[in-house]
Amino acid sequence: MNNKNKIFIDKLRSSGLRPTNQRVDISRFLFNRKKTFHFTVEQLKNSMNLKRSKKISTATFYNTVHALKSAGYLKEFSLENNTSYYDTNITSHHHFFDNGKVIDIKSDKITFNKLPEAPKGKKIKNVEVVIRLENNN
């Protein structure tokens, strides 16, 4: 079972974090899934703590998520509600936004004909497309 957790522990260690129980639980919760996971820290905290007798503190959620994000294991993005969202899919990809709901779009589903040059002295770090949806009436 230590073996089973190795992958989650490794992510923590390479993010500069000691693999404490709380952190390993968070890492497992985030990365032990087949499908991409989109979440806010508040949502993560609620869904994990709901099932636990010993709750993990808010600060630990924030710290852990930040470190994982800085190490590149999570991707941050923002909607128009002043809350940070995180995505376990760190490969370059795009999003549908539908009333606060987020759906991944695989990178190869969007290709460009024309892209602008970066201003002098700068280079392009990444290109992200957001497709906003509305209901068919």
Next chain:
Amino acid sequence: MNNKNKIFIDKLRSSGLRPTNQRVDISRFLFNRKKTFHFTVEQLKNSMNLKRSKKISTATFYNTVHALKSAGYLKEFSLENNTSYYDTNITSHHHFFDNGKVIDIKSDKITFNKLPEAPKGKKIKNVEVVIRLENNN
């Protein structure tokens, strides 16, 4: 001068707002310019109130900006710092993000080869591209 303010007053009226002095001043400040203006409510408040003896309250800035945005005279967008930014350029366009700085990209500078279909029951409202920049080293 009432005539001169007509355009700013009309934007307020068609946003469902009575053209009070405060609101007309805000509307003029926002729209009486040649170039696109990007701002947060806090920035708007500071730059306008700096020059005034009679300050406009925070709530009035928020109310006015919201109404103008809902009426479609302002466009809202978010960076990764949990603050709402607004853009007086409401035409479909894209952005460079460079360390918190925002630069407009004209719509025709980006064209697509391929775009995904909207999920069933949905249609595409708009497509926005963000190109993140970093320094050349």
Next chain:
DNA sequence: CACTTAGTTTAGAATTATTATAAAGTAGTT
């Protein structure tokens, strides 16, 4: 033009997301 009313402004309180703090606890080395 005075009157009335619904909409507005404002200061300040409340809320939400997030970050900081400092005391008590624990991982990992010696």
Next chain:
DNA sequence: AACTACTTTATAATAATTCTAAACTAAGTG
């Protein structure tokens, strides 16, 4: 087993935004 640096936690602090209620004003009415 002991030590030390890193963690956890509850709580306070901060920042952006929204709410509230009392004082104020635009604009329609007679």
